[in-house]
Amino acid sequence: MSTKKSNTAGWNWFLQRATGVALVVLLGFHFAVEHFIVGAHHITAENTVERITYGVIEGDHVLGQISINMPAFLYQATAILLLAFSIYHGMYGVYNILMEQDGLKKYRAQLKYFFIVFSIVLFIQGILIFLAFFEPFWEIYDPR
Amino acid sequence: MKKHDVLIIGAGGAGLRAAVAAHEAGADVAMVTKLHPVRSHTGAAEGGINAALKDEDDWKDHAYDTVKGSDYIGDQDAIETMTEEAPNEVIRLENMGMAFSRTENGRMAQRAFGGLSFPRTTYASDKTGHMLLHTMYEQVMKRGITVYDEYFVTNVVRENGKCHGAVAVDIQTGEVEGFAGGATVLATGGSGQVFEHTTNAVACTGDGTSMAYRAGVPMEDMEFVQFHPTTLPSTGILITEGCRGEGGELYNNKGERFMYEYGYAANDGELASRDVVSRAELTEVQEGRGFEDGCVHLDLTHFGEEKIEERLSQILELARDFEDVDPVTEPIPVKPGQHYMMGGVACDANGATELDGLYAVGETACVSVHGANRLGGNALLELVVMGKLAGQHSANNHLTNVSTSAVEQAVDDERARIDELMSGGKEHQSVIRQDVQNVMTEKVNVFRAEEGLEEALEVIDEAKERYEDVNVKDSSKTFNTDLIQALELRSIIDCAETITIGALKRTESRGAHWRYEHQDRDDENWLKHTYVYHTEDGPEVKYEDVEIKDYKPKARSY
């Protein structure tokens, strides 16, 4: 029976809880902005740029006309944290589900690296999306 | 074949303690048991373990109480050994991690118990046996002692006046396996299943006693069977003496505390020794002052829920689950039930029997520290003290030239016998078992009369014959409980026979043994131990004088 010490297990477990609690707030905020204020079907590249670059959240939706001016850095921070936390929480969660199956234990190392690499890829993709709607960056980069 | 220095047959409290002691003495120990150790019936012991721990207390008082409780037929040197060792052993248990109940200052708590002159019963709530069993098994795990569980030992191997090991059936595979051992310690527990209404487990069939008996070792004092005064009427489940120790009261149907009012025990009342209380209860019932089912009432309602829950939590559970009675608000119906065998394999204070290399310990053995009646809280004590002594002695004196050929021969014989058993017969074992249990419960109970005993003996003789042609209906080899029960039945019959013969021959009343025709104790003729030998022509009875030291016999009153 495994009595092998893995000191990171406790930290991972703790981070899973901590990111979970943070995500309740962050993802709640995300839903509120994108679905309740703006409305998913009203999202365009333009208003995405407004939110990400200037922190301006505008909506003409069920709630009526709403316009919020957040400090840009605050909105940016929530976006990046949401990205990082949701990837950690989600990927570690799935990895853990796989790791408690006896049949998959022999692939433990492979799975671990796969999830680490995959998480990094997801994070980079997220950052690129962020940058795509970050005006100063967009000025110098255009895929066409 | 498996080979070890010391073989322990049975893994209850005594077996585990012996294994630990033998292992500490440097022997290669293995335990062979028909149940996994934690399933042993030691776990059902409730009340506590006696030891003169406190400064105000003295082990000599404990010895005196025990001698008096035994109705002066206990061997006083053995009793003194046990009571003197008691404090050390209880502390040893504590040091092994056993979770005793505690007093406010963090020390082991003690309570009053029947027949004791001082509250010296150390307890762990009302689960003392459970805690003890688990603590001992933990120690066995810690030491990495080999445990062969679910092996049913059927015989010990005797050759040239020595014991060379044992033969067992692997319950899981059905194979017969030989165990060669330099010393074989029988720790198989009691034989409560001889009776129908018993507190003992289904597994308590007296296998060790019967094995030794068939190997030519005498059975000592088998007629002394303790009937516990408080067992649940429908199932025989034990309601601990701790209930009375804590102040529980017994009532008859007139609402009288009969122990006092009818003078059964004018001083100690409910806390008189068990034989006295059992007889009192049955007398009440016979004289028409009992409740339905031959019960009296044990009342704990004045304790309040908190106290019951703290000290007697198991009783709450048991009474609710098995008798549908809530002890917090209503009295528990109780009646006497078979509880303990004072007798057993005759052995000395080290557990050594007449047969070289064979030891007996615990309820299987008769050292005799309990004499004609065991005091509550002395059984667990006997397990640990005698377990330790037997373990040490067997480890230091085991045979070195064990004859493996004798064991092999015995394995072959046993295989043949089991094949014969499996080959079919007339009557199913459960029928014969029922007949024996019923007659024992009816005729060899708390009150015994000559006529009834003779009748019982006839039924047992018949059962012996019927057993020759017993039928095992299950033909599978894997986990064949039908076969195991058929093998156990032989032990039951052996024990029933020796109990009844001993009871018939002892023409006096002493301790738990009460004869209708001879209601008084007869110190002149009967300050003797009964020894029953197994011979070709049936049991042979001999007698030997009791070891009397400081405590001279006098009338017993509570």
Next chain:
Amino acid sequence: MATTQETQKTETPAAAEAETATLDVFRYIPEEDDKPHTETYEIETFEGMTVLDALIKIRDEQDPSLTVRHSCRMARCGSDALYINGTQRLACNTQVSELKQPIDVEPLPRFDVIRDLVVEMSEFYNRMESVEPWFQPDHEPETGDEYLQSPENRKNIDTVLDCIWCAACTSSCSPAASDSDFPGPAALAKAYRFYKDEREGEETRRRRLEMLENSHGIYRCHTQFNCTEVCPKNISPTEAIMEMSRDAIKEKLRFWR
């Protein structure tokens, strides 16, 4: 003391119980069967009959080949944990009259079957042993002979001490089923019994925590509460595990304190 009248009232229960019971029993005899099947038995019941009584009655009267482990019949030895009507319970303290019929009796789920209702327990015992369930004090007794323990501390471990190793909880636990390195609820409750015992001392306590604190240890618990629900002794292994993992995390975040 209840008066006679009151007693009689309690002794005349609503005797309108079913006179027979039907049991669907899981059967598998390796020599005879390739795979398990269910056999239906009908028996007469008596007042207060437990499932174990019923099984013994079937064995004695109808089918001697029916096999079940049992010994003390008073919920103490823990031999006869079975899967009865969809829940792990002890056959010996489950009343037939309280169950929906036909009564479905199976061996413990997630354990391999040796025969009929008898399951292979060796893995369970190994799990129990994996948490080093023996007393390991890190110091000599305070009084020279006995270790001191406060009644409060003793009370804290009172319920976990009552574990009878029946394996009902481990059978009910899905992480224990899929992860063989996870000691499972019974073993962790046993570990907790020592972890909480103040007699062992601080050093051992920390060592025990370190031993259990890994991704296949206490962190594997998903708080399904199955173990707590099925425990015949009302132990809550979930609570024990949560307390240990809370302590482990606290230890990691020591600067908070």
Next chain:
Amino acid sequence: MSKERRVESYDRGRIEDLGRAKDWAIHKPGMWAFYLHRFTGLVLSFYLVMHLGVLGTGFWLGHEEYTVILQGLESLYIVRVLEIGLFAAFVFHALNGIRIVMFDMTVGLDIQEQLFYLSIALSFAIVLAGVPFFLL
């Protein structure tokens, strides 16, 4: 001393384990909470990956394509309904997650069933209140 198996035994396997679940009533509230938490967790993780994939068009293809794809998806009624499902998954996962974190701090272990029912009830209320936002 670790124990070894002595006899061949019958492995009923995982399939039978699931087969045993045919009677859903045997599962207790705590188990339902676990099933739902795990299921919603997997849904959310899967969605996360998809979400980042779809939004990636903003970087890899450009702003116009991004707007077209998003508006195109949103014009599908089924996507709106699925979004409600997503929201429900999040709300339950969050509320039950709070329940689990409470247990980790050894709070509320005795009332775990009630807490589960509470998280279900709250989820329903919140999701119902949110429905107009997704459909209108």
